[in-house]
Amino acid sequence: MRIDRDSAIPARQQVRAALVTRIASGALAVGDPLPSVRELAERARLAPMTVTRVYADLKASGLVEARAGAGTFVSESALSRLGATGGGGLWASIDRLVAEAASHGLGMADLLSLVAARDPAPAPAPRVVMVGLFAEATRSYAARVGAQTGLAPESIALLDEAPDEAELARRLAEADLVLTFANLHDRLAGVVADPDRIVTLxxxxxxxxxxxxxxxxxxxxxxxxxxxxxxxxxxxxxVRRFAAHVRSVTPRVQGAADLPALLARADVVVMSTGAEAAAEAARPGATFIEYRHVPDPGDIDRLVAPRLGLPVPDSRKEAS
Structure with a gap:
């Protein structure tokens, strides 16, 4: 690591910028160790206290973590994720910005001052799409996710809307996250360019x-x-989770050969969305329960919020 002693940028900021760049470029990945304070101070010909302050600043920013007796390591952050993905077009944009500044006779310190003085444009809200089967039910799932995250997820009902694969791929192309059931994951993985964007709840x-x-x-x-x-x-x-005390639970798919006989003897019929016809074959006096369900709030906090950089209230962290 070389420090430009003639630069208007303080040495401490140069060291920080060099480490940040290595994390953001992927040269330092999550879990990689940073040099010890003494080692880096010797490389950069700086006082150890200067490096200590840089490391403290990186730790406060969430870019690194200190492990007692082991050293300092790169932690999970937006910058480390940028490095893992290659950064897309960000590096090319930065290169163009530096070249444009140089064409106006501006040095790096001037450019940094201009960037720091800019009010950042608000980041667009993440685009989240909930994919289910039935329109009404899928809208209710999306609304539930929205109420917990503060976002406004879109909804796609595969059965009611019946999009073909090309239309489905188009509607999911720009989604930051695609939320769905585990049993629909494989179908969506076949049309989403990056299956890692699919989260099964x-x-x-x-x-x-x-x-x-x-x-x-x-x-x-x-x-x-x-x-x-x-x-x-x-x-x-x-059903077994929330009616664990009920001894006799018989699951059947609609159309099963023995379903009419089972319904004729059933005391309780639990019907998923779309299986309401089962009520017609049940015996008089039976109890009917429409199985309406919602996304597990714990999964929204655990799987959705972190992927979108959303905070999880402390009360729910403690409960989980």
Whole structure:
């Protein structure tokens, strides 16, 4: 590391800028160690106290972390993520900016002063898309995510809207995150250019559904009916979680050969969205529960908020 002693930029800022650049370029990745204070001070021919202050500043900015007895290491941050992805066109934009400043006779210190004086334009809100099957239900999932994150997620209903693969790919192309069910992940992975942008959420019964399940007679004969076979495990898991006291739980997909006989004997019928026809075959006096569900709030805090750089309230951090 070389320090320009003739520069108007203080040596401390030069050291910080050099380390930040290495993190942002990927030369220093998450988990990589930084030189010790003494080693870097010797390389840069600086007082150890100057390097100590640089490291303290990087730590306060969340770029590095100190591990007792081990040293200082690069931590997860927006800059480290930039380095991991190559930075897109950012480096080329910076090079053009420096060249443009030089063409006007401006030095680096002048350019830094101009950049620091600019009011940053507000960053556009992240674009989040919720993908489900039914329009009304998917809009409600998106609204739930929006209420918890402060964003305004869009919604796509694969069954009701029936977009073809090209249309689906177009609508998801600019999304920062695509939220969906685990059973829809593979289909979306086939049309989204970067499958890492797909986040599968767990879904839990809505409050009214949880209350109804919790109030059931433990001896009731319960039949859970899903319109789609790949959703049946999700439905079954939710029912067993919130009606764990009910001994007899029989999951079936709509159209199963033995479903009419099961419904004729069932005391309780739990129906997923789209499987309402099961009520017509149930015996008189049976209890019907429409399984309405919502994205698990814990997954929104754990999987969605960090990916979008959103804060998680301390109360929910402690609860999780």
């Amino acid at each position: 767990r879904f839990i019964p809505a409050e009214a559904t949880r209350t109804a399940l919790a109030a059931l007679d433990p001896m009731a004969r319960l039949v859970a009916v899903s319109r789609f076979e790949d959703f049946l495990p999700i439905l079954t898991l939710g």
